[in-house]
Amino acid sequence: MRFHSPAIQYFHAVRRTGSIRAAARVLNVASSAVSRQILKLEQEVGSPLFERNARGLTLTTVGEMLARHVMxxxxxxxxxxxxxxxxxxxxxxxxxxxxxxxxxESVLPDLIASHRGRARRVSFTTEVKGSSDVLEALSRGEADIGIAMALRHPPDLRQVALKRFRLGAVVAREHPLARRKTVTLEQCLAFPVINALPELSIYHLLQPLIAQLSETPEPAIQANSIDLMRELAARGVGVAFQTQLGIGRLSRDSQLVFLPLDNAGSPVWSDLGIYVRAERTLPAYTESFLQELVRELGERERRENAAYPPTS
Amino acid sequence: MRFHSPAIQYFHAVRRTGSIRAAARVLNVASSAVSRQILKLEQEVGSPLFERNARGLTLTTVGEMLARHVMxxxxxxxxxxxxxxxxxxxxxxxxxxxxxxxxxESVLPDLIASHRGRARRVSFTTEVKGSSDVLEALSRGEADIGIAMALRHPPDLRQVALKRFRLGAVVAREHPLARRKTVTLEQCLAFPVINALPELSIYHLLQPLIAQLSETPEPAIQANSIDLMRELAARGVGVAFQTQLGIGRLSRDSQLVFLPLDNAGSPVWSDLGIYVRAERTLPAYTESFLQELVRELGERERRENAAYPPTS
DNA sequence: ACATGTTGCTGCCGTTTCGGCAACGGCTAT
DNA sequence: ATAGCCGTTGCCGAAACGGCAGCAACATGT
Known part of the structure; x- marks a missing residue:
């Protein structure tokens, strides 16, 4: 099923690989063929699409416009x-x-497993990135569905849903804080904490709040892996911060305790956004999964709100 | 600038004309070329795209899907x-x-004239149709912007804006009703009225209200042209019904009077919707005009509401 | 400074695709 | 029955495409 001119596909491959010869390898054609199609495209558009650097090609402004069209x-x-x-x-x-x-930890594997149980012929590709990288990959057409912290999203993306979850402290069951219902940031900082590095958005959520406190925090561990931070907390190394999404199963049958953060009487929210490319209608199987995802996250949001009512 | 396979364009032309030979004439190519491209497409999709009737071609279900993609x-x-x-x-x-x-009568010519004054290179094509035909033409990709009564719109259209205008009676200056501020339907039906035919949506707005009244209306004139109805009213033939949009200029310097309808104490609204195809980003010049159109209609809605406050 | 590898580009040439012409069978309306 | 229109199909020249080999320009490693 190839009704579009080869120039389109070649251009797409060149944009992704950043090189004509690399694109040719991917496409299983001679590099000359790719080169010619690109030149032909540029002639028809009337303006260069790539800047020829010594090491590969970079899109020009017009090239980016065409890239959007091709995508x-x-x-x-x-x-x-x-x-x-x-x-x-x-x-x-x-x-x-x-x-x-x-x-x-639980949301995605649960959903994918259950979906594959019903629709065997649908396969999945998932890539874990930082929030801004998620949005970028989506913009570049490298993913269909993006889930990230709800930052300002570029106009070519559409926010399908916005769910808010409480940020909380995660500690081992034996931790002195573990008996409490909620904790304040100050209470946490009295113990060793496991901090997120700036590449994680949790850092940007907590940093302003920490800065307000005049205390000098305990010597802390810093990490850029949610998984690692959770495991450290489980071993009693310190207090980690994250939403309950990341410790769904572990908090039940193991040694982790989740304590919603209380900041001057009000919760600390972590907004999770679900995104898709705006200029696009999704295939039926993608749309179907997307709706399950939104439903599931909404369900978790609801359950969590019931477990930890914001007004406590 | 023709980077898409000819098959795409041929298919598009055949769909519009409903015939291979007619499409060939439009495209200035031999009909055999068109026929072959269609056959090739069908082979690649693996299913027929058209039903060959004795008199031209009709899209199959798969054909309609491809048509949407091609559009x-x-x-x-x-x-x-x-x-x-x-x-x-x-x-x-x-x-x-x-x-x-x-x-x-005034909205569109004013807007187009003013827009052309600023952007000479932008030209316009306008086609006047009934409300449902407007939506259909939009769905088929025969228009970029559609303005129609706000009915239920198909899911492939997006309602950009919804403006409501008061339906009113339009009478000549010498008409007995002309001195009033507002009129009720009953008062109008005491005089000869100029009714819309069912093809106009005004008919569907008024008919339910008229049916509620037990009176037998005066012998009436029926027409399917807003323009004709307005001119008839100007000549004192009877009472016509429409929104004030249709008589913007004429009501000022001529003999027409607009009287908002009052139905059991509340106005009769006529909802005007502005539509575009949902799966599509508009060209910059179209988007620009669209925004002017929305602004202008919003302005008229505001002005009219000021002139005839709904609570009177 | 030199060799090496990679990049994009360009003649040359065989293959594929495309389009125009003419003709065919099927169908409708007169 | 006849004329007209329909879509399709051989045939053939023209245009587009792709593969191969070689080019100059540049980056990298020794």
Missing amino acids: NVLQDLDRFRSDVASLSGAWSGTVSIACIESLT | NVLQDLDRFRSDVASLSGAWSGTVSIACIESLT
Whole structure:
């Protein structure tokens, strides 16, 4: 099913690989063929699409515009294909997800497993990144669905849903704080804490609050892995901070305790956004998974709110 | 600038004309070329795209899916072109509008004239239709912007704005009703009225209200042209019904009077919707005009509300 | 400074695709 | 029955495409 001129596909490959010869390798064609198609495109557009650096190609402004068009075309082609396929009964395709680490512990694996149980022919690609990288990958068309902290998102993305979860302290069961219902930041800072590095968005949530306190915090551990921080906390090394999403199962059958943070009487919210490219209709199988994702996160938000009512 | 496979464009032309030979004439190519491209497409998709009736071709279900994809591609190509053009300063392109008749008297001509004064290279195509035909033309990609009565719109359209205007009676200055501030439907029906035919949406607005009244209305004139109805009213033939949008200028310097309808103490609203295709980013020049259109209609809605406050 | 590897680009040439012409069978309306 | 329009199909020249080998320009490593 190849109704689009090869120039489109070649351009797309060159943009992704950043090199004509590399694109040619991916496409299984001679590099000369790719080079010529790009030159032809540039002639028809009337303006160069790439800047030729000594080491590969970079998009020009016009090139970026064309890249957007090509992405729209190819993604809509995917959707068309899936529409035709679903007409003859069988769903098949790949859902590509970019998300932050908090989802990997239970939300995403649960959802994917349950979805695959019902739709065997749908496969998944997931990539864990930082929040801004998630949005960037989405913009570049490298993923279909993005889950990230709700920062300001670029205009070519659409925020499908926004769910807020309470940020909390995570400590081992034997920790002195573990008996409490909620904790304040000050109480936590009296103990060794496991801090997020600036590449994690938790850092940007907590840093302003910590800065307000005049205390000098205990000597702390810093890390950039939610997983690592959680495991450290479980071993009693200190107090970690994250949303309950990241410790769904572990908090039940093991030694972790989640304590919602209380900042001057009000909770500390961590806003999670679900994003897709704005100029695009998703294939049916992707749309279906997306809706399950939104439903599931909404459910967790609701459950959590019931467990830790904000007005406590 | 033709980077898409000819099959795409041929398919598009065949869909619009409903015939391979007619498409070939439009495209200035031999009909055999068109036929072959369609056959090739069908082979690649793996399923027929058209039903060959004795008199031309009709889309199959798969064909309609491909049609949607092709429309998305071609329209996004337009947008890309306009983006590139606007980069070198000069806007140029064609804004295609489908709207109902009420707009033709002053709103649309005013807007187009003023817009052309600022952007000479932008040309316009406008087609006047009934409300449901407007939405249909929009769905089929035959127009960029649609203005129609706000009915239920199909999911592939997006309602950009919704403005409500008061339905009113339009009478000649010498008409007995002309001295009033507002009128009720009953008062109007005491005189000869000029009714809309069912093809106009005004009919569907008024008919339920008229049916509630037990009176037998005066022998009436029926017409399907807003313009004709207005001119008839100006000649004192009877009472016409429409929104004030249709008589903007005429009510000022001529013999027409607009009287907001009062139905059991509350106004009768006529909802005007502005629509675009949902899966699409508009070219810059179209987007610009669209925003002016929304602003202008909002302005008229505001002005009218000030002139005839709903609570009177 | 030199060799080496990589980059994009360009003649040359065989292959594939495309489009125009003419003709065919099927169908409708007169 | 006849004329007209429909979509399709051989045939053939023209245009586009892709592969191969070689080019100059540049970066890197010794």
